[in-house]
Amino acid sequence: MIKQIEHPQAWELRHTVMWPDRPYDYIKVEGDESALHYGLFHEGDLKSVVSLFIEDGECQFRKFATLEEEQGKGYGSRLLEHVLEELKAKSIRRIWCNARTEKAGFYSRFGLRETDRHFTKGGKAYVIMEMTHASKEG
Numbered sequence: 001m002i003k004q005i006e007h008p009q010a011w012e013l014r015h016t017v018m019w020p021d022r023p024y025d026y027i028k029v030e031g032d033e034s035a036l037h038y039g040l041f042h043e044g045d046l047k048s049v050v051s052l053f054i055e056d057g058e059c060q061f062r063k064f065a066t067l068e069e070e071q072g073k074g075y076g077s078r079l080l081e082h083v084l085e086e087l088k089a090k091s092i093r094r095i096w097c098n099a100r101t102e103k104a105g106f107y108s109r110f111g112l113r114e115t116d117r118h119f120t121k122g123g124k125a126y127v128i129m130e131m132t133h134a135s136k137e138g
Contacts, residue, residue: 001040001041001042002038002039002040002041002078002079002082003038003039003041004036004037004038004039005037005038005039005046005049006037007032007033007035007037007051009037009039009046009049010032010037010039010049010051010063011024011027011028011032013039013046013048013049013065013067014027014049014063014065015027016065016067017065017066017067017068018063018065019122022122027063029051029062029063031053032051035051035052035053035054035062036051036052036054037049037050037051037052038050038051038052038079038082038083039079040066040075040076040078040079040082042070042075047066047067047070047073047075048064048065048066048067048070048075048076048079049063049064049065049079050062050063050064050065050079050080050083051063051064052083052087054087054090054092057091057092057093057094058092058093058094058095058096059087059092059094059095059096060095060096060097060098061080061083061095061096061097062097062098064076064079064080064097066079077109077110080110081110084110084111084131088133091133092133093132093133094130094131094132094133095112095130095131095132095133096112096128096129096130096131097112097128097129097130098119098121098126098127098128099112099114099126099127099128099129100124100125100126101118101125101126101127102125104127104129107129108129110131111131112129112130112131113129113130113131114127114128114129115127115128115129115130
């Protein structure tokens with residue numbers, strides 16, 4: 001089951017998966033309180049989360065994480081497919097993320113393309129990936 005969740009639920013899983021060696025506050029990002037957070041639950045347990053930051057017809061999805069022991073079971077793929085479909089239905093014209101470089105292949109399977117923008121944060125290499133949709137206005 002996929003449903004919208006509150007940001008503290010997202011924080012807990014984020015910390016466990018992404019930065020367990022950093023202070024808890026490290027996983028919080030500006031705008032979390034107003035972002036949309038989604039979780040995938042299996043047998044009542046939260047397995048995967050993603051946060052959507054929508055502004056001016058664009059959405060950055062951030063802090064996409066699946067519990068390590070649950071990776072490879074399709075939970076993250078189902079969650080990402082779900083939010084991408086919701087964003088398309090909302091006529092979001094650009095969807096993007098800061099992907100860890102080694103995960104770029106995963107995101108490309110969903111239609112995101114690598115840009116020429118790369119950076120390093122916390123000792124990890126990232127590439128900005130995006131997909132665009134024509135506006136339905138006109």
